[in-house]
Amino acid sequence: MVHAAPGGPFDEERVLPAEVAANIEAAYHLDEPLPQQFLRYLSGLLQGDLGPSFRYRDYTVAELIGTGFPLSLQIGVLAMLLALVVGVSSGTVAALRQNSIMDRIVMSLAMTGISIPVFVVAPLLVLLLAVKLHWLPAGWSGAPGFAKFVLPVITLALPQIAYIARLTRASMIDVLGRDFIRTARAQGLGTKTIIRVHALKPAMLPVVSYMGPAIAAILTGSVVVEEVFGIPGLGQFFVRGALNRDYTLVLGIVIFYAALIILLNLLVDILYGVIDPRVRHR
Amino acid sequence: MKPIRNLLLVPALFVLVACGSGDHAENAGSVLHRGIATDPETLDAHKARSIQAADVLRDLGEGLITYSAAGELTAGSAASWTVSDDGLTYTFKLRPDAKWSNGDAVTAAHFVFSFERLVKPETAAFYAQLLGDVESVDALDEQSLLIRLERPTPYLLSLLTHPATFPMHPASLAEHGDGFARPGSLLSNGAYVLTDWIPGSLVTLQRNEHYWNNAATAIDEVKHHVLTQEMMELARYRAGEIDITASVPPDSFQQVKAELNDQLHIAPYLGVYYYGFNLTKPPFKDNPELRQALSMAIDRELLVAKVTGRGETVAYSWVPPGVHNYEPTVLSYAALTQDERNQIAQGLYKVAGYSEENPLQLELRYNTSDTQQRVALAIQSMWRDALGVETTLINEEFQVLLANMRDREVTQAFRSSWLGDYNDAHTFLSIMQADNAANMPAYQSEEYDSLMQRAAQQVDLDRRRLYLEEAERVMLADHPVIPIYFYVSKHLVSPRVVGWGDNVLDYHYSQHLSLKAAE
Numbered sequence: 001m002v003h004a005a006p007g008g009p010f011d012e013e014r015v016l017p018a019e020v021a022a023n024i025e026a027a028y029h030l031d032e033p034l035p036q037q038f039l040r041y042l043s044g045l046l047q048g049d050l051g052p053s054f055r056y057r058d059y060t061v062a063e064l065i066g067t068g069f070p071l072s073l074q075i076g077v078l079a080m081l082l083a084l085v086v087g088v089s090s091g092t093v094a095a096l097r098q099n100s101i102m103d104r105i106v107m108s109l110a111m112t113g114i115s116i117p118v119f120v121v122a123p124l125l126v127l128l129l130a131v132k133l134h135w136l137p138a139g140w141s142g143a144p145g146f147a148k149f150v151l152p153v154i155t156l157a158l159p160q161i162a163y164i165a166r167l168t169r170a171s172m173i174d175v176l177g178r179d180f181i182r183t184a185r186a187q188g189l190g191t192k193t194i195i196r197v198h199a200l201k202p203a204m205l206p207v208v209s210y211m212g213p214a215i216a217a218i219l220t221g222s223v224v225v226e227e228v229f230g231i232p233g234l235g236q237f238f239v240r241g242a243l244n245r246d247y248t249l250v251l252g253i254v255i256f257y258a259a260l261i262i263l264l265n266l267l268v269d270i271l272y273g274v275i276d277p278r279v280r281h282r
Numbered sequence: 283m284k285p286i287r288n289l290l291l292v293p294a295l296f297v298l299v300a301c302g303s304g305d306h307a308e309n310a311g312s313v314l315h316r317g318i319a320t321d322p323e324t325l326d327a328h329k330a331r332s333i334q335a336a337d338v339l340r341d342l343g344e345g346l347i348t349y350s351a352a353g354e355l356t357a358g359s360a361a362s363w364t365v366s367d368d369g370l371t372y373t374f375k376l377r378p379d380a381k382w383s384n385g386d387a388v389t390a391a392h393f394v395f396s397f398e399r400l401v402k403p404e405t406a407a408f409y410a411q412l413l414g415d416v417e418s419v420d421a422l423d424e425q426s427l428l429i430r431l432e433r434p435t436p437y438l439l440s441l442l443t444h445p446a447t448f449p450m451h452p453a454s455l456a457e458h459g460d461g462f463a464r465p466g467s468l469l470s471n472g473a474y475v476l477t478d479w480i481p482g483s484l485v486t487l488q489r490n491e492h493y494w495n496n497a498a499t500a501i502d503e504v505k506h507h508v509l510t511q512e513m514m515e516l517a518r519y520r521a522g523e524i525d526i527t528a529s530v531p532p533d534s535f536q537q538v539k540a541e542l543n544d545q546l547h548i549a550p551y552l553g554v555y556y557y558g559f560n561l562t563k564p565p566f567k568d569n570p571e572l573r574q575a576l577s578m579a580i581d582r583e584l585l586v587a588k589v590t591g592r593g594e595t596v597a598y599s600w601v602p603p604g605v606h607n608y609e610p611t612v613l614s615y616a617a618l619t620q621d622e623r624n625q626i627a628q629g630l631y632k633v634a635g636y637s638e639e640n641p642l643q644l645e646l647r648y649n650t651s652d653t654q655q656r657v658a659l660a661i662q663s664m665w666r667d668a669l670g671v672e673t674t675l676i677n678e679e680f681q682v683l684l685a686n687m688r689d690r691e692v693t694q695a696f697r698s699s700w701l702g703d704y705n706d707a708h709t710f711l712s713i714m715q716a717d718n719a720a721n722m723p724a725y726q727s728e729e730y731d732s733l734m735q736r737a738a739q740q741v742d743l744d745r746r747r748l749y750l751e752e753a754e755r756v757m758l759a760d761h762p763v764i765p766i767y768f769y770v771s772k773h774l775v776s777p778r779v780v781g782w783g784d785n786v787l788d789y790h791y792s793q794h795l796s797l798k799a800a801e
Contacts, residue, residue, distance in 0.1 A: 055321075055323055056321065056323065056324075056481050057323055057324040057326070057329060058324050058325065058326070058460075058461065058463050058464050059481055064481060067480065067481065068482070123513065123514075123517070126514075126517050126521075127517065130517065130521045131517055131520045131521045134521065134522075137521070137523060138514075138517045138518045138520075138521040138523055139507070139509070139514060139517070139518040139521075139523055139524075140483060141480070141483040141484035141505070141507045141508065141509075142315060142484055142505050142507060142523065143523070227510070227511065228511060228514060229514070230482075230483065230507070230508065230509055230510070230511070230514055231482075231483070232480050232481060232482030232483035232484075232508075233482075236482050237481075237482060240320075240482070240510075243679070245681055
């Protein structure tokens with residue numbers, strides 16, 4: 001299907017002499033009929049070979065995924081952790097003080113977080129924290145250590161924080177109204193213990209179900225974040241690959257993402273069982 | 283409530299820790315940070331074709347000839363050379379102290395090997411035609427190289443500065459095969475050596491201790507940052523993370539000009555932005571009046587002032603000004619006012635068979651980008667106001683546009699550009715020859731081709747120049763293309779960079795730059 005887009009990976013305004021063009025296409029087997037190219041690709045794939053990149057001609061697709069994925073993963077995991085910690089805690093606070101000023105502030109911030117797209121937030125954060133205040137590096141390449149992670153991770157986490165806070169608040173309010181919480185209170189337990197021991201776990205179920213879509217959102221959101229911050233992750237390779245007609249790179253990343261998402265969905269299903277005994281026994 | 287408050291502290295700590303390590307002071311001030319718009323597609327000098335790859339390669343390697351800091355042709359790996367009277371034989375003497383980054387001597391055989399690899403079909407080199415006029419290359423001894431030409435090629439010396447003509451180290455290619463152009467295996471004979479390359483992010487070069495002129499190199503390390511987003515590059519420049527930008531974003535240009543004018547470098551560049559006609563199909567086939575009318579109805583002065591607005595200059599010729607030993611021929615109507623041009627254009631439009639009742643319906647194709655869109659909208663309205671042409675704008679992704687331009691099936695008018703590869707009018711004029719594959723309009727003129735042939739046979743530079751100028755006049759009069767504006771190079775250069783010089787080729791060798799000590 002990637003071949004359906006007009007143009008080829010080696011097309012440019014400067015036209016290649018016919019024999020040179022033919023040699024380049026032969027080197028990448030682009031001169032063969034499509035079904036043959038497809039079979040060649042599949043047989044390579046079975047042996048774990050994703051082929052050479054057309055655009056990064058000194059690298060193979062597997063190498064590019066190998067360097068890009070760990071970065072995307074680190075940023076994704078950090079963003080997810082940040083989103084969970086901040087989202088769940090602010091959602092719980094809002095639930096405990098329902099309709100208070102605190103609740104209103106958290107919920108309006110959450111609404112803002114959901115509404116403003118990543119590609120608007122990112123440049124604003126860069127302008128404020130990097131260009132004006134010089135607290136953080138503005139870009140990725142050449143920036144030292146951990147500092148370069150901060151802005152991309154925050155940018156990526158913001159909308160997820162907002163969703164998770166709203167989910168937590170709603171489900172926490174629901175759980176806190178249940179009978180077993182009233183029983184716990186009647187037994188004289190403090191709010192702290194009630195939340196930690198009794199309320200948090202059942203209130204987390206909707207959040208856990210949201211993890212699947214959230215991971216997908218972080219994966220796709222990272223495409224924008226990586227492009228904006230110039231992070232050499234998978235998302236950036238994916239976008240550039242599509243624009244450059246780098247067939248093998250795009251295919252390789254699609255296959256990799258597909259395998260990853262199947263794996264993550266499986267993990268979420270298993271996680272249900274760990275949290276909710278009813279799921280385990282059914 | 284305590285655990286919840288503790289939880290809230292985690293992200294705060296996260297930010298604090300990060301800020302603590304976010305100390306980005308430069309060490310010793312000997313690292314130069316340059317922006318490039320995309321990764322080099324490869325650092326194999328024969329397979330590379332992008333401007334970005336060439337920029338990095340010029341830091342790594344050195345041809346027989348190179349450019350001085352002042353932008354003059356000067357001896358590179360060759361110490362001296364002689365030219366025969368008929369202009370057909372060049373003999374180069376290499377520097378005895380020219381070395382590869384592993385200490386091996388650079389020999390004449392390495393140049394022969396490189397030139398042969400460049401033209402070999404298996405290499406599939408993008409610039410294989412660059413040495414098309416070269417008949418043979420021989421190593422007379424370790425340090426003497428003889429180049430014989432089929433016809434006088436007065437721009438040979440500037441071709442020999444091109445990365446595709448840099449020497450290659452045969453043993454290293456034999457050892458590493460296709461993977462020779464990677465950090466750790468790529469040998470270079472220029473001021474720097476490739477030490478690291480993170481695709482999509484950063485290309486790092488370090489001083490080549492074996493370079494013959496290493497003593498003159500001031501900067502120890504050069505980092506080419508891959509920054510596809512011009513806005514991001516500007517933000518990083520403002521944050522002090524980039525010393526030299528590859529461009530300036532159009533939307534911020536006026537602001538940059540107001541705030542950073544002393545750091546902004548705008549210079550003429552060897553590139554022409556043009557609209558071409560598909561001459562193989564109606565309405566433009568055999569219809570020079572219509573083509574001229576459309577060209578005359580474009581108010582180029584208004585366009586560069588209000589639409590592109592980044593210092594571009596109007597184009598009334600095909601060859602940009604500033605080309606070595608050449609005076610571009612300008613279109614006859616360059617001196618008229620736009621009102622006068624419009625009047626003549628209306629007359630031509632009628633001659634071509636169109637009128638208010640029977641307007642020309644035209645499809646204009648351009649590649650999806652902000653600049654192309656703005657130019658196309660402006661020209662659409664200029665054509666409508668002056669002639670009543672009904673233009674349909676079709677924006678296509680670049681690769682799609684290229685395919686359509688080449689097929690000449692659906693294409694009527696299209697936007698394109700041509701960037702010079704060397705400082706000679708030939709790099710622009712040759713593409714309009716009938717047999718040139720880059721001749722997108724499919725322009726065919728026996729007169730033009732014969733003038734180009736005669737220029738190619740000329741040893742006398744002044745007479746060659748006259749033939750070329752006449753060829754340009756003939757071609758412009760046929761209006762196969764509408765030259766619209768000439769490109770300019772646009773860089774922001776930090777005040778701490780010393781030795782920057784603007785030039786038409788937009789070559790800026792890192793080895794000619796130095797950095798002021800941090801204050």
